[in-house]
Amino acid sequence: MTDLTVTRLCAAQADFDAELGRLLAWEGSVDQQVNDSVRHILQAVKSEGDAAVLRFTTQFDQLDAASVAELEIPPERLQQALQTIPAAQREALQQAAQRVRDYHEHQVQASWQYEEADGTLLGQKVTPLDRAGLYVPGGKATYPSSVLMNAIPAKVAGVGEVIMVVPTPGGVLNEMVLAAAAIAGVDRVFTIGGAQAVAALAYGTATIPAVDKIVGPGNIYVATAKREVFGTVGIDMIAGPSEILVICDGHTDPDWIAMDLFSQAEHDEQAQSILLSPSREFLDQVEASMRKLLPTMERADIIRASLNQRGALIEVADLAEAAAISNRIAPEHLELSVENPHSLLAQIRHAGAIFLGRYTAEALGDYCAGPNHVLPTSATARFSSPLGVYDFQKRSSLIGFSARGADTMGRVASVLARGEGLTAHARSAEYRIQSDGESQS
Missing domain, CATH: 3.40.50.1980 (Nitrogenase molybdenum iron protein domain)
Structure with missing residues (x-):
């Protein structure tokens, strides 16, 4: 020692x-063997769907199932876990969840807009993601606290559906993880893990719906898979x-x-x-x-x-x-x-x-x-922030010109577009200029 x-x-x-x-x-950095293995798994799940998910779940988690549907935990099983764990654990989870929820409700961003003197409207529309995927480690490490920290901000943001994946090697379920999912309002839970779970969330299968963003910690294979699927879906961070x-x-x-x-x-x-x-x-x-x-x-x-x-x-x-x-x-x-x-x-x-x-x-x-424990590591706090409600909301710009505003700003756009050599841009703006009643050539 x-x-x-x-x-x-x-x-x-x-x-x-x-x-x-x-x-x-x-x-x-990830070694080439891990990269190659992850890319093989991702491609297999992308092309074969449920069949590949089942094959890898049997291979890596020694969990046999006839269909991916059998790997889904029904909502009543989550509630059962919540009711049967020791009272002290249940109360601690509920207290923590309430504090996490209270804190993150302060982060909710609302849509906004304003009107200029000529009637032009500008603003921002804030919209929650349709569906988020939550990866929860299983096996050697089980983190019910991570369920709360990842799922609750998504729910506070208004995400329509939260899909949780958690590996259960040998079919062993962690009751606190299931109870935390019930408290946090997770919509669906699948007992799959590894790169195959990330692939299923990113690409979707016949049984598992594709999500818009994947959050949550995992091992080197999970982190590598998240890095690979980024762009197809959003991710929280590479921790x-x-x-x-x-x-x-x-x-x-x-x-x-x-x-x-x-x-x-x-x-x-x-x-x-x-x-x-x-x-x-x-x-x-x-x-x-x-x-x-x-x-x-x-x-x-x-x-x-x-x-x-x-x-x-x-x-x-x-x-x-x-x-x-x-x-x-x-x-x-x-x-x-x-x-x-x-x-x-x-x-x-x-x-x-x-x-x-x-x-x-x-x-x-x-x-x-109350604040989120999903935090930037490896000096990325120089430019990154903790996971929060804002990670599950997206913003769309609102632009609505009045006739007068289109006339005024069309002249500005025309000069800039022609300066860039983009004539179609310029003429598109010029058609709205009303000074002479005709488009400029």
Whole structure:
């Protein structure tokens, strides 16, 4: 068993930028074998439909069925799961769902329009997607919280139908996942997974309807399949390993910070947990806490591997420097475990979710705070946002010119179109110019 050897860095060291770059580097490329396998599965499902889905489900999940219809879980089975799981689990799911729903209702965008003085109307029509597909991991990992986080925003947005796919290796169902689907209002659930499930959602089969967008986490085959079908359907994002960055002034209980770092490290060996603090003594205390607490963790081997490979304790000059380094990292999760988090917040520009103050553990955001836990990773918070209602709505521009407006703007369009050499564009606009009652040639 390898000892815990977390990287220690100081922002003042001459090679800090290079060392930080090496720490943050993550090889997210997919090897050719995975690409080839995924493309084979996608093409098979696209051309063979249900038959290919059944074949791959038998091959990868050891689940035999005579038809894809047999792999659909009826709504009454979802309700049964909701009623039979332990009361504490049911109440926790319901509480979390209500908070997620309340938060996302604030994100709903409405259509709008305005009228100019000449009677021209301009605006935007906001419309929900007709159908969304939700991928939920199964087998080794089961995430009922992800069901809530992906399905509820879709429902709040007004999506007409939410189709959930979840692999059930050997036919083993996770009751909390089914209960979460019932609470979130998922319309249909199919026990399929992998690239074949992504293909079925993207292309549609005789039994599984094609969707407009696919959301939800999955393994490398699922992520690769989502990347391949993008364009045929929308996707939420291509997620990398989970990340947490903690900025602490040195006055939070070091055991709390150690466990916060563990909370992401336990996801997988590639997860990244980093602590920034101006106090070297505090960094020592947190490292001691990590060594003390690690043997008590069920997933100690995964945590140890994650911290040894990609974790770091970094000494900074002050909190301002910590904020600057945080902006460079653009973490998925950022904890501001400081006395005045709102003051430091003003300096933060890039982060998926920001957790304010000593009492705000990142884990609360994963389950029940309300904001979405589907967040941009691998520094994509520089240009991406958390999953939300806006991901399930699309916007159409509204343009309605009055005769007077068409006359005025037609002259502008004519000049610009002829400048681009697009005569048909110009003449189309010129036909509406009323000054001389005739089109210009």
